Amino acid sequence: MVPSAVTWGLLAAWAVHDVEELATMARWTRSARPQLEERLPWVPWERLEVSQRHVNVAVGLMGGVMAGASALGARTGGRSPVFQAALLGFGAHGVMHLAQAAVTRGYTPGAVTAPVVVIPFSVWAWRRLRAEGVPVRTGAAAWAGLAALPILLAGIHAAAHTLTRPRTRPRRPASAPRPAP
Template identity: 55%
Template sequence: MTSTSCSAETSGCARSPSPSSRRPVPRPPRGGGGAPPSAHREPLIQIFISNRGRGPTATATWGLLAAWAIHDSEELVTMGGWLAGWLDRAGPRLRARFPQVPERVWDQVRVSPSQARIAIGAMGAVMAAAAASGARTGGRSRFYQPTLVGFGLQAGGHVAQAVVTRGYTPGVVTAPLVAAPFSLWAWRRLRASGVPRDGHAAVVGAALLLPITAAACHALARMLAPHRPR
């Protein structure tokens, strides 16, 4: 049985539905303004899709900093004790073998443990900046790519130092085992990920960047920790 109600403003009567015939009205989600849930998930999906291509290059970019840390940890641990007596032991033999080298050059070769730590720290800042630049650009950075190539090429310098000195030199173990293999792997990783590469420009950039950066780091170390008069 239903009840009826009439009003003066209306021309007819409206039936009031029975409680059993009423249906619940769906309520919009809180704070959503009535938008369907999929509309709120869409930006997250788009972010995921846009970041998928960065995954493969992350190991090649931030991995550069990790590989450098492993390599220079060897130098940091061994350089202090090695430098303390190396020049005194090998100096006379090297002077006799290379008499054309001026004496001031041999003086510049001498590096104190504190200078070595400062120089390694400064180089670490450069490597971190290069890795960050590579990660930000998906490996396309013109700063990151020459740094990556230079990191691999400097392994040859470590091996050459060991040959010249006829013995161990700091970094000679991890240079061919970590630095060179990682640089080659990361370069191939960039190609597999479709990242544009310019090998010639990277080699030229590395040839310019490596000595300038190394000289600047050592100059900073000598300025902050000058040699004491002997």
């Protein structure tokens, strides 16, 4: 039997990591943008700057995804392909944070918890799954799950953008006549 520390631990480790992102992402994108534009001029930085409201919604949406994946993992004893894809993606996400920090030559949101929470938890969870005899997906199945990560993240951010963009309604001037019923 796979311990719940493996399956629900994914959600807990994600929550610890995303508290860091929640606290730093919006402010960091604003303050780091001039330096990043100078260092990496080909990146469309104006599209990557996010408001705190956007970050809050994106983190909440991703929390739903991670809760669902963890629940599937708990229900199937870690055998769920969705759980295993989420676990693989979470670990890869941690490595990406370290790569981002290296490319930008400094702190990026998530870089503190990536090496102390994300990557160690992912490695430990995979080892526990194997130790419990859980068949783990490798090869094409693992790559397919990993390939879904950028699509999922783009979808989450697109949804957050849609949900947080200002709503504008055409306003009727105060002097304009009301339409007849």
